[in-house]
Amino acid sequence: MSGILAQFDTLGATRKAIERLKAEGHSDLDVYSPFPAPELEEALGIVSSPVRRWALIGGMTGFTTAMALTGLTAIAYPLVTQGKPILSWPAYFVIMFEMTILFTGLFGFLGVLHHTRKPGRLAAQYRTDFSVDRFGVYVPSAAGAEQSGVESLVRDAGAVEVEVGV
Amino acid sequence: MNDGDVKYSGNGTTRRDFVKVMGVAGAGAAAAACGPPDTGDKLIPYLIPPDDIVPGTNVSYATLLTGAGPEPLTVHASVRDGRVIKLEGNPSARTGTALSAMAHSALQDLYDPDRVPGPRQRAADALVETTWEDAIAAAGAAVAGGATVLLTPPAIGSAARFYQEWADAVGATWMPWEPLGLEALRTAHGIAFGLDAIPTYEINRSDHILCFGADFLGTWLAPVEMGARFAAGRFADHGVQARFTFVGPRLSLSGLKADEWLPARAGTETLVALAIAREVAARKADGRAARVEGVLAPFTLEAVAESTGVEAGKLADLAEHFAAAQAPIALPPGIAGQGPAATDTHLAVILLNYVAGAIGSTIRFDGETVRPRHVPFAAMADLGRRMSEGEIQTVIVAGVNPAYAMPASLGFAEALANVPNVISLSPHADETAAAADWILPSHHELEAWGDGMISRGYMALAQPAMQPVFDTRQREDILLQVAAVAGAAEAFQATDYRGYLQGVWQDLHGRLGAEAPTFEDWWHRALSEGGIALAVPDLGDPAPALTAAAANYSFRAPAAPEDFSLVTFPTVQFYDGRGANRQWMQEFPDTVTKAVWNAWVEIHPETAGPLGVETGDLVQVTTAGGSVTAPAYVYKGIRPDTLAVPLGQGHTAYGRTAVGRGFNALDLLDGTPDQRSGSLAYSGASATLTATGRRGKLVIMQGHDYDLDREIAELINIHDVPNAMEHEIDLTTLVEAAFDSDPQSPYRWGMSIDLNACTGCGACVTACYSENNLPVVGEDLCGQGREMSWMQIMRYWEETEDGYHAVHLPTLCQQCGDAPCEPVCPVYAAYHTPEGLNGQIYNRCVGTRYCANNCPYKVRRFNWFTYEFPYPLNLQLNPDVTVRSKGVMEKCTFCVQRINKAKLDAKDEGRLVADGEIQTACMQSCPTQAIVFGNLKDPASRVSRKAKGSRGYAMLDELNTRPAITYLKSVTHAALPEGAHGTGGEHEETAEQAPEH
Amino acid sequence: MTLRHRLIAAAVIVTVGLPLVFLGFGGATLDASGQEAAATGTLQEVPVRLDPIKERNPTGQTADEAIAAHEDATEGPEQPIPFNHRFHSQELQMQCEYCHGSSDQTAIAVMPAVDLCMGCHRIVGANLEPIQRLRGFYDSGEPVPWERVYKVPEFVQFPHRAHIRSQVECEECHGKVEEMDRVYQYTSLKMGWCLDCHWDVGEDTDVATDRLLIEQYPPPETPDERQPIGLYPRRLDQQYGANRGPIDCFACHY
């Protein structure tokens, strides 16, 4: 274990540190934040999330499932009410709409679980302060020579606390 | 349902034995979902298979009902597995399959849980069980003691002969008695023509019916037959129909159908009749007119108008029209018009008929009508006196209930207590039985043998339709056994009444002559057909001459009452009170007020207003006879100076259903008889009215009295009939449209209801109860709007120019082609069948009640609770129809069980269901044939032709629900306000009252 | 991680499974009991009209064996009198209709009257103990309280006559009674089981009615354009076209 964990207490400092580290060629950083911070995502270069695809597939599945459910069951035992067609799509559309939304949401959630590897264990480098007010930047596998460089870099960026060999 | 040919009970034994077994199994089979005993997992076979019965199928037995209201009816008792489950008119009878509500309810009389289960004996104040042997012995001893009186209902036929012979044999007096009797009518005809007869009123041939109070469509003489005649006379499709004028202080059920109403003060109908007779005579100026000139002279229009409270002008118009009529007919006062001078009134009407030429044309003495003679009320009053003076040792009361039906002020009940031996042969624990020392319960009519002449020359035969429900015996058998003990056995050859009956019929058979069939065949044919037509002797002159007595008759001027004059009237549901023990009748909305489970006092708005009395407020009515406090019903169909109360409620015994409901109107009568005929004065007593300021309880099944011009109940003037149609009811689009029924289905079931023919008698409503296992929910639930009747008759007022006119609207599921109730059901419990019915699948229903909300006609009924059918009422349940339990929606199905059966029969024979093959229960029992059911896809079917008629309209048409029911507009001679269908100015004010019910 | 995978698996089942389920709405098979499967199974095997006599080949069971067999049988309720159907219908070659006669006229099952039993058993097997008990019932005027085997729910109207008229074999619903020592409920009587036939009755049961109907009411040339697949789709149409058992709810439930 030769990672370096630096803790910051402001968004700005964290962001600076990340940018410098990336400039140094450290791409596989783990950054922790007590609240959603778009700035840090930018700094890390995260542009989009595959969750969107999950949601799309979910929505389509929901729609088709609802279509199958309403249409096929209507034909399965065709019974007439008030002279309405056996396949009263306008009426069935309500069901399709609802199930589209239902599946979109559920699939999206599954997507998030999948991509965030949840549920799962806490990473070794996680510190409870991260859920209070600290930002954490973890540089994994910094080999001996680099260690000092990274450490000074983060301190320089304004790290309030640095652990080596995490 | 009638399964093909009618069976007769060969020798009674087979059915007896099998009933021993099936009685039980049957109960279970029927009691399906409703709780009471179920054979559960046992299959009970016959011991010995009866020759004429297939289990699970109906067999009809032709028999006779004499106790169901004023007219005897031959019926088919539909028997399933040994239980009578339905009564239907005998198709071969003149009235066809029609029956009255009261007749249908005879079933509940038969299955009354509170019938006397076996012989009873008085010990101290209680009636305790005893054995038949002891009872018979005691009765025999009592009879042997002499000074015996036998009270029975009147009869023609073997029974009459038997009672007389029995009375002679044991030295007793036989008094046949009928509370709502026709003695006054008989007496009047005696005076007028020296005839002791009841004529036949052929109103079907008349073009002007002038009624002086007789409720001929409800409770007088022959409602079912008269209903049919009336409908025939009022058939309006050709733009002509009989004018109908009603004279009297109160609009009865019949009055509601009248084109015009002359509200004459109670008791002054006599004067009206005489005045009109005088006018008619003046116009006719023929021999008959001359004959009565003298007696009519004093009754000028002015004088009469003065004392009757009817404008002379109206009288003149009426007389004018009546004189001009081709076949006029004037109907007598009936019960409600039977005052202290009843004979005078009747005689006045007879004179009117006489001068108008009705006697011999529309009123015939050679007609079918025959009614048994009976002792007048006065004789009963006298009997009461003799009883209280101890002249009577023994009274045997069989089938009448004097302790209730005699005005309390005469103290008949007290007098009974003064008789050493009171022996009741009544099947019911009625007031008289309650006062008896011994009760020897007799069979119900449907369990007994009997016969009777129901119309001239037609001898009807009654046979037991089922094994007795309780430990009872044939009434006449009891008398025979009693006679035997009293040592008069040798007077009779026959040992039981069946034998006696056959003896009598042997004699009849003897008269037939040579070419007659053998007695056995003849007898069996009579049994299966329900009777035999006998040769009618020549009756002489149909238009007899007026006697001198009548020509010089001195009419007494009716006494003017100080405060109010009281009218007591019989109702369709209770008649003289005998209907009160039947749940169906208690829950039967009164034909006029739509009140249930109670009795009321009818008050005119102008009278109620100043007193601050509204419908449901308690008022006190006091007369010389007594005083009652009862809820008021504010009714515009009554004179402001008149109060009207219904007969038949206020029982102190007679079973759980009857006891303690409303009041007994007879308590208000002081029992003054009419001097000449000895009939009881049911109207004309003077009464006082006081508001108690308290609120009573009167449940009215009609929310609001006006249809607010919503195309619900339609009334048109006779002249508009040809062009009455608002827009063509195009049957092709109505039935061909795929969504009304499957294009490939040969059937689209439909119905047409002729509002002009409908008299509101309610036979259909009760028929539906008995066919479809409808539960009875009781007064409270009715008050909460939870009644279960699939068919209700709404009574809507329609304004006319100088008054109002009632339209009776039978409301049932309209089986819409485009039904709002169907698509809202989440589970397809409500759906559309390929034959155009609105299916309602009870076992699928989860009870969201959305369908009922969405039904514009409000004909769906919800089971708020699981309703009980206390034994033996559950024996009446129809096994072909599911008994619904709590949480299920139900409604009229057009008797789908009958439809399905007919379809099976048709398939067996490889044909389509024929027109008229299926009769819904309501159609079947309608006296006026106002209801026609059939296949709308068959353009030749009766219903199709009716629906195409010019008077046809669909209820709430603008909703485009495409109902399968086409109503035919009611027609009146009265002028209607421009454009209006009768909301009049009432709209605002009446709409207000509605919720307060 | 395993939980995560389970979750995802669940999602896949939902997406793929549901439509499949709805496609397979043939239904009864989905949660039908084994009995139903058996019932439908035998349905195909049953030839159209069998000559019952030829069908039956006696196995030489004796009366005593028959009684014992009934008492030892495990399926179905034990009867108050150990009546052995196999013995009567297979050994003695009696027809169903001999005892259960008028089923073709009525809705409810027709049990033979004790009188009918006594018709033979006054003499036949009079010495057997069960027969003596039967005689006891007869003499005392008591009916035999047979145990009910088949019970259609109260809210179902089942007319035997219609099915017999449509030439449905007794054994299609009641099984090969002639091979039962003690009669047991052979079919489930579930709605789905009824519909299996009502939807798919063969063409050979065409009767006059339906030809007549088709002549009088030919299908409309132009189907109602208001709905894509016809407002009353095939199955409902054909209950008139051929001698289908109706699948209209109101045919059985009212």
Place this chain on the structure above:
Amino acid sequence: MATAEIEVPSEGLPSLADANRDISRPISTPYKRYWLLLGICGALIAAAGIAWTIQIRDGMGRAGINNPVNWGVYIVTFVFWVGIAHSGTLISAVLYLVRSGWRTTINRTAEAMTIFAVMTAGLFPLIHLGRVWYFYYLVPYPSTRLLWPNFRSPLVWDMFAIGTYFTISLVFWYLGLIPDLAVLRDKFTGIKKKLYGAFSLGWTGSVRDWAHYRRLYLYLAGIATPLVLSVHSVVSWDFAMGVVPGWHSTIFAPYFVAGAIFSGIAMVITITIPLRWAFGLDKYITTYHFDNMAKLLLFTSLIVGYAYGMEYFLAWFSADPIEMESFRWRASGFYRGPFWIMVFCNVVVPMSLWFKRTRNSLKALFVISVFVNIGMWYERFVIIVTSLAHEFDPSAWQVYTPSLTELTIMVGSFAWFFFWFLLFAKTLPVISIAEVKEHLAHEHEHGGH
């Protein structure tokens, strides 16, 4: 996120750590009154349970409903709760989409309210069912009957709409909770730690996770918005699809949605004010938030008032005598009481919100919101009961008065709702800590230099 417009006073601005502490304080602090309230709720729920049991045993007759008026207090209360359920997701989703930062402090409470309200509403379709033991007939599953539900029935739409709404709201709410659960996990020890840990699914706040998280949150907000609108539209179609005069109207969907938002906001206010006081969250829920909510309340009140007027206008404009009679009777007939209560509470009272002083006085706001809640219950009563009581066939007219059973169950439903809410308030942060931190952080950055 653009948060500049937030005007939280920079002075005495709580630190991020304060936020953790303050917001999660109630979870650790014991309150006597809390348990008392919980007990009362429990008792009322038990009473309602008994009432329902009796009704199932005896039949629907235990309720006061009758033939023309087949739906009564049960459906009224059902619609009422569905309405309450609306503000929650609305505030969260819609305000999230339009980036109104002021939602932050109330969205958690509002969403919780949604979920519990739907849980309450969902009971009533069952309670009002004549044969509740057959409710599964409504569920589409392959059965031996080979029968399926009728998807043309608005009631089935309802089932799907409510079901979806509940599920999505739950996901939305839970997703928002995860980071806060992580906070609690780190705060506590022992069993509490384990529990919160389990539910936080091992959330670390890794920026990558935040990315997925924010994406889904956005989507959920996106789909929840049309969902909110659809759900109450579907509920309104339960009535609008009927032919009943007074129901059969095209304005019902927007009318009901507006009404739902109206009642929802009112309920949020009714609940947040005592909550704020009890948990001392003045720093986080400020008059600024209430002012905004009050404005929204006023606005929806105007819409609802407009709808009332429009109903009458349409009745008159249609020139349909039946419709006209129905509305005439609604205002002047047997049920004029409920009608005028409705008008007073929903249209007259909220007009006081035109004044800033009222909007900023929490007492006044509380009273007004309670009035609105009452008024909205009566609105549903008026729509459902008066329409049914006065339908097409005059002879079938009949009025309805609620029975004791119905009222007990209705009261029980309120207890049931608050029971869950109390549990929530005591075990979960009533304000979204993460979002609060987000804002505070930015404030510090800006306020800092």
